[in-house]
Amino acid sequence: MQAWHVHENGEPSEVMRLEEVDRPTPGDGQILLRVRAANINFPDALLCRGQYQVRPPLPFTPGVEICGETEDGRRVIANPALPYGGFAEYTVADAAAVLPAPDSLDDAEAAALHIGYQTGWFALHRRAGLEAGETLLVHAAAGGVGSAAVQLGKAAGATVIGVVGGAEKAAVARELGCDVVIDRRAQDVVAAVKEATGGRGVDVVFDPVGGDAYTQSTKVVAFEGRVVVVGFAGGSIPSPALNHALVKNYSILGLHWGLYNTKNPKLVQHCHEQLTELAARGAIKPLVSERVPLSGAAAAVQRVADGVTTGRVAVVLENGAAV
Template identity: 40%
Template sequence: MKAMLCRRYGPPDSLQLEDVPSLQPGPQQVVIGVAAAGVNFPDTLIIQGKYQYKPEMPFSPGGEVAGTILRVGSEVTGLQPGDRVLAPLGWGGYAEEALAEAWRVLPIPGEMDFDTASAFALTYGTSHHALKDRARLRPGETLLVLGAAGGVGLAAIEIGKAMGARVIAAASSDEKLALCAEHGADALIHYGRDDLRARIKEIVGDRGVDVVYDPVGGKLSEPALRSIAWNGRFLVVGFAAGDIPSIALNLPLLKGCAILGVFWGAFARKQPEDNAANMRELFQWFREGRVRPYICARFPLEQAAQAMELVAGRGARGKVVITVGS
């Protein structure tokens, strides 16, 4: 089978497409024939040695896949060859076959195609966990989403609306904001043109926003925190801007707010039953048309480097998908 391999740390164009042996599952693993692989920002970090996990080389990047089970391990129950599934992996997805621990694998609804499924787990799983389990977002509250036109951002908009919140989307261009509005945002902030704090005050007044969803970091985090309401919740989701901000701890004291870390991968591993329940709710919302991934671009496996460069350069809107098999 073919796989896109990282043999040394470097940029996307250092990856090599190679023929490698087919995979064999361990006792509690399955092998998935990959139809599509979602491209996520951590994929661009892991090949540079900048992510919290450092797989043994050579390895294939790619943190989520969708496809058909080919082989199952001797101790696997509830899954069998031929099942249509998705799986968050961590790495290993940019290949014709992927190895997954059985507990990670979820059957996908019949209404969901493989491209959509490959763009679903990480973004919607992260945003759902953030807003439901960490922020405990309530109907009628106000949610501010930074980096709102990215994969997790659009997911947060849709999930926030499904949970009954008023959603403010902040992004860097009119084109991105138009996409946010299409996905349900009630108010928009162009942070390349608007003063973030002044625009938030214009929308919600002096009260501030109840929840801030921040996958961006950098210079936006502090002004967003300063605009939070009393008893607000600030969600630390990621650092797509590249800079991890330093926050003065007097701000949460004065605001009476909480700063909450969001690590969906650890949540899914430590609380698999809770994660499975969350995914069932998301699949139901998908069937109802309340959530639906937006895929802005598709690339074949041999063009995985171009797909990663689009995401790394923050040029993607929604999700980018690598199409592999049928």
Template identity: 45%
Template sequence: MRAVICREFGEPAKLTVGDLPSPALKPGMVRVAVMAAGLNFADTLMVKGQYQFKPPFPFSPGHEAAGVVREIAPDVKDVRVGQRVMAFLGYGGFAEEVVANAGDLFPIPDTMDFVTAAAFPVAYGTAHGGLLWRAALKPGETLLVLGAAGGVGLAAVEVGKAMGARVIAAARGADKLALARAHGADETIDYAAEDLRQRAKDLTGGKGVDVVLDPVGGDAFDAILRAVNWEGRIVIVGFAAGRIPQIPANMLLIKNVAVTGLFWGAYRDRNPALMRESFATLLAWWSEGRLKPHVSHRLPLERVGEAMELMLARKATGKIVLTTGAP
């Protein structure tokens, strides 16, 4: 099968596209012909050897894919050959075929195309898990989303609105903020040009925000730690800015603030029922038109290096999706 190949850790430019043997089908697994695969920040970390899990070489990156079921292991029930599915994967999505656990597949609604389906699982799943499971966001609360035009960020803007929150989107530059507004944000903060802490306070009558979803870390985290409301909750999702912030414990005590982590992917082993419940909610919201996945770039598999560079240069918005060219 044609696949993106990582033979050694390094910059995205080192990735090649060539032939790899199709992965073996083990019990409980399903072979999927991949039509499209979503790019995630974690893929850029994995090819550089900076992700918590390091697959053996050679491997194909790719945490999520959408396609058609080609083969199922004899013990698999509830999945049929020919079914359109989106899959959450450990890696391997940037290839013409991938083998996934049957439990990590979700049927694609009839009216959803493969590119949208490839952009869906990680961004929306993470946003919903962070806001519901970790922050217990309630209707009427104020939610601040950092990196609000990125994959997880833009999804969190929409999910926050669907959960009934007032959403403040923070991102770099007017274009990204306009996109966040088009996806439902009530207020915006340009953290490249404005004082994030002060603006968050000003937009909440001096109280601070109730919930923060933070996929960025670094200086933005330091600022928002000082701009949360009494009993505020901050969900740490990632460190796209590169620096892992340190937390002075006294800041938490003074306002009864909770800072909580999210490792969304771990729920597929630890609580798959919760994961399925979340997807049922998200797909219902999608079919009601409340979620509108935004894909700024669709590129063929061969342009994977360029796709990762676009993401790392902060030039993508919403998701980048790679296509295999399969009919």
């Protein structure tokens, strides 16, 4: 079979190689899956660079989120068990963590439903307790995780303010349903948020960026607001001034979604059921902006790493061999 291998750490376009390799053999509690589509996530770039919290042995195949097919023909979504990632014709996954792919979504959309939407759901509902009528600020609102948070915020009845970088991404954020869109390259984010909220600020902040975005968040979060720290795509990890949180009575909440797979897997299943229902009634639909063949995976991972994509980019294997 064909699979992308990383033999040394570095930039994805430089270290990913498409090779002919043997099919992986499932270990105890694992199943073999034929990959139908693999969604590209920022962690795939971090894996290539050796900067992710999980560091699989070299060589490994990146690709942490797929829609696949089981040996008995079931269409499922899964997180592949590294080092056998999803940018390949076949992968393996823990059988207990495999989830049914929603019938309302195609393969690429189903592949993109899992990590980003689970992250958004846990951030907004489990950690922040977002309520209808509240105001939600989403940084990187046109990106993969941000676009999921925008849709989930609207589905929850919140007013959503999206922050993006550039006119093209601003147009995408509007299409996603943002009530207010702020282009950080052309506008003062803090001033624009205060104007949009009449000076009150926002109830919940969804921040996958860190750095300056986090600093802006602390300036616009409302009394008893909640800032959910999801990641640091901006490359800079902020050091919170806790006296500021005390003065304004806001909460700083962390979210590492992957922990729920071991700490509370039943909640992951519950979340998937909620997401499947929302997808069935059209309240959420992953924005797949680009679909590439397996041969285009390395270049696509690099584009995601460079922050020039919107929504999700998916690797689609339409003619994979039967299991």
